[in-house]
Amino acid sequence: MYETEPKLIWWNGEVVPWQDAQVHVASETALRGLNVFEGIRGYWRPETGQFAVIRPHEHLHRLAASARLLQIPHDGLIEQLAQGLGEILHATELREDVYVRPTIYVDSGRYTARQDTVTVGAFIACHPTGPRSDQPxxxxxxxxxxxxxxxxxxxxxxxxxxxxxxxxxxxxxxxxxxxxxxxxxxxxxxxxxxxxxxxxxxxxxxxxxxxxxxxxxxxxxxxxxxxxxxxxxxxxxxxxxxxxxxxxxxxxxxxxxxxxxxxxxxxxxxxxxxxxxxxxxxxxxxxxxxxxxxxxxxxxxxxxxx
Ligand SMILES: Cc1ncc(COP(=O)(O)O)c(C=O)c1O
The missing domain is CATH 3.20.10.10 (D-amino Acid Aminotransferase, subunit A, domain 2)
Incomplete structure (x- = not known):
């Protein structure tokens, strides 16, 4: 699924070139995996030129629940990500089934810092899922x-x-x-x-x-x-x-x-x-x-x- 690098990614409110979405190597998301994420499927419907995105609201609801459980601030981010899903799917050059990964990550501030002092970021990566296997x-x-x-x-x-x-x-x-x-x-x-x-x-x-x-x-x-x-x-x-x-x-x-x-x-x-x-x-x-x-x-x- 990740063998090819997509051209675009949604990052903090806009669609940008893949390589522009970066965090610092010492950020808590890079160092200790301090992030929450979802995996959502978009099924490409060539006959209508649409992606059918399966249960996006349930996934974003679970994303918010994950962030709450881990005490990662996420004010306003779920609404932004909901909009971002549409934006990245409109922008992507892919015309096949995709796997879309909305993520909220701790960008700056130590992992035990007070919630009001850390900064968080959000991205949505969009990869092709590849062919489906029928093999058990x-x-x-x-x-x-x-x-x-x-x-x-x-x-x-x-x-x-x-x-x-x-x-x-x-x-x-x-x-x-x-x-x-x-x-x-x-x-x-x-x-x-x-x-x-x-x-x-x-x-x-x-x-x-x-x-x-x-x-x-x-x-x-x-x-x-x-x-x-x-x-x-x-x-x-x-x-x-x-x-x-x-x-x-x-x-x-x-x-x-x-x-x-x-x-x-x-x-x-x-x-x-x-x-x-x-x-x-x-x-x-x-x-x-x-x-x-x-x-x-x-x-x-x-x-x-x-
Ligand atoms: C550990 C784990 N269990 C179960 C699932 C299946 O969850 P879902 O059906 O919401 O994709 C996933 C996929 O996200 C997972 O990572």
């Missing part, structure tokens, strides 16, 4: 644990937490797998570094609860809703053990970037139902929502000027 993922259960609520609020999407997620993902990649699933300190399944986890067991759809220390994923909410409306399945939000995951009938993950993606094996344990009818039905329904072939669509359309 192979996952490992990470030896690294999800950072617990007692150490850093899991509800806050902050760069600092992704240093821990990075270790889990590197471990998975080095073991020849595609993705890591992290357990919490109690040994319960939490999430991947970028998506919520679901499993199907004896006809029941199950996903970890927020109280087990996961991000409040927006795609997870959508999938829970789709399972009800499409399949009449009420998702149970309850703790999941590792052995339940190993012996599940179906396993899939759900996140903005991953969309709904089947898991083909976890530590070489394959889910029992190879055809994964429930996961596949939810994947189809989700993709139809995002790509616009199905209503209702929870998306904001950004029409590009000719």
């Amino acid at each position: 993922l192979s996952c490992t259960i990470s030896t690294w644990r999800r950072i617990p609520e007692l150490a850093l609020p899991p509800l806050a999407k902050t760069g600092a937490a992704y240093t821990a997620f990075r270790l889990a993902r590197l471990e998975a990649l080095q073991a020849g797998a595609d993705e890591a699933i992290l357990l919490n300190a109690d040994g319960h399944v939490t999430e991947t570094p970028g998506a919520a986890v679901f499993l199907l067991r004896d006809g029941q759809l199950i996903t970890p609860p927020l109280a087990d220390g996961i991000l409040d994923s927006i795609t997870r909410r959508t999938v829970i809703r789709l399972a009800q409306t499409e399949l009449g399945l009420t998702a149970q939000e309850r703790s999941i053990t590792r052995s339940e995951l190993y012996s599940a009938d179906e396993v899939f993950i759900a996140g903005t970037l991953d969309e709904v993606r089947l898991v083909g094996q976890i530590d070489r344990h394959a889910p029992r139902h190879r055809q994964a009818p429930v996961a596949n039905a939810l994947r189809t329904a989700y993709l139809e929502l995002c790509t616009g072939s199905r209503q209702p669509l929870d998306a904001t359309l950004v029409k590009l000027l000719p």
Whole structure:
């Protein structure tokens, strides 16, 4: 996704050349990851010349919640970023599906400084997402644990937490797998570094609860809703053990970037139902929502000027 550098970026209220958006090397965002961010998808609709931006308001609401939890001042920034989303999508030269990343960062002032003495900045990067894969993922259960609520609020999407997620993902990649699933300190399944986890067991759809220390994923909410409306399945939000995951009938993950993606094996344990009818039905329904072939669509359309 990040292999090519975009030409433009939205930075503190305007669209500027990519290389102009800079922070100091000693800033707290560069040094200690003191920032909060979101990942939003814009689906390119060539037939209308629009991006369908999926649930931007929910993402910006979560961004504000992350900033509040981490005591990062953000007065007026959410409104600016909401406008900035439209501005960067109008300005970008990209005519394909994109991943848009609104971020609020601490620019100057030490990390323990009073909120009224630090300065913050904001940017929105916009990258192509690249092609979608239909291949089921192979996952490992990470030896690294999800950072617990007692150490850093899991509800806050902050760069600092992704240093821990990075270790889990590197471990998975080095073991020849595609993705890591992290357990919490109690040994319960939490999430991947970028998506919520679901499993199907004896006809029941199950996903970890927020109280087990996961991000409040927006795609997870959508999938829970789709399972009800499409399949009449009420998702149970309850703790999941590792052995339940190993012996599940179906396993899939759900996140903005991953969309709904089947898991083909976890530590070489394959889910029992190879055809994964429930996961596949939810994947189809989700993709139809995002790509616009199905209503209702929870998306904001950004029409590009000719
Ligand atoms: C740690 C983590 N969990 C879950 C998700 C999925 O969240 P969403 O569906 O809101 O993209 C993400 C993606 O942002 C994430 O980084």
